[in-house]
Amino acid sequence: MTDTPSSEIAACSLVDVDYRYGDTIALRCVSLRVAPGESVALIGPSGAGKTTLLRVIAGLFQPSAGAVEVMGRSLAGLRPGRELAGLVGMMQQQLDLVLQLAVKHNVQAGYLGRWGTLRSLAALAFPIESTGARNAIRRVGLEDRIATRVGRLSGGEQQRVALARLLVQDPDLVLADEPVSALDPALADDLLALLRDLVSDRPGERPGESMAxxxxxxxVHQPELALRHFDRIIAMRSGQIAFDKPADDVTEKDLDLVYSLVARAPTPEPAAAGQ
Ligand SMILES: Nc1ncnc2c1ncn2[C@@H]1O[C@H](COP(=O)(O)OP(=O)(O)OP(=O)(O)O)[C@@H](O)[C@H]1O
Ligand SMILES: [Mg+2]
Structure with a gap:
């Protein structure tokens, strides 16, 4: 377990979280704490509960039991939209980009939480230029595609548009569900390195200003990519945390245990009485 001073506000903290889809227990008694500045890879076989866990942390799913806090705030009490968008942002597996719109308009959608609906809709209809969006597009290396329709970009370029949109949203906690699953190995490496850099480098709006x-x-499906790009690895299996340790301490044996055991997907709850 990575040490974090107990007095520091956690970027996110989960205590005894369960999540059920009907009879299926997808998360069972999950507790974890992630500090600001940490980068964590969630690994584990298909069906282990990674997407469900990310959605619970993002506030998209209400846990069936337990408590979730982001930056010291309980998600249960937060309104979706403006408040939540500043705290947590998620890059979903389906990137939710509008393929018919240009890169700049898709990236500006990252302001939705902060601008409110009217101004954001106006930005989609009229060519409002924002320095923040332009900077984000430059940081992901798509400056020369700023006016290109997203539907004309490659898969890797679309991933970078989704990243730029997250930068504009500027949440304290960035979640990404399989951000590189559709990419070839070299591109996957590049994108994870970019994601890491963008998350760790958070300049303030004015010179000298420092942001949390x-x-x-x-x-991340491929453990070798997780070990190479992340500080800490949390392995899920059957809806539970199988191990949680610094990437440097993860052994082949740890990975074998997570990926080769029979019990992969969570099972429905056993019928009450009896063995
Ligand atoms: N909408 C749903 N209804 C019922 N069960 C679901 C639903 N979504 C997921 N599950 C079940 O919950 C468990 C966890 O699913 P989840 O999608 O979180 O796994 P995952 O680790 O993200 O898998 P993958 O690596 O394949 O993306 C699985 O057993 C899955 O079948
Ligand atoms: Mg998943």
């Missing part, structure tokens, strides 16, 4: 460091939690 962001934290990153991303699910």
């Amino acid at each position: 460091p962001r934290a990153l939690i991303a699910s």
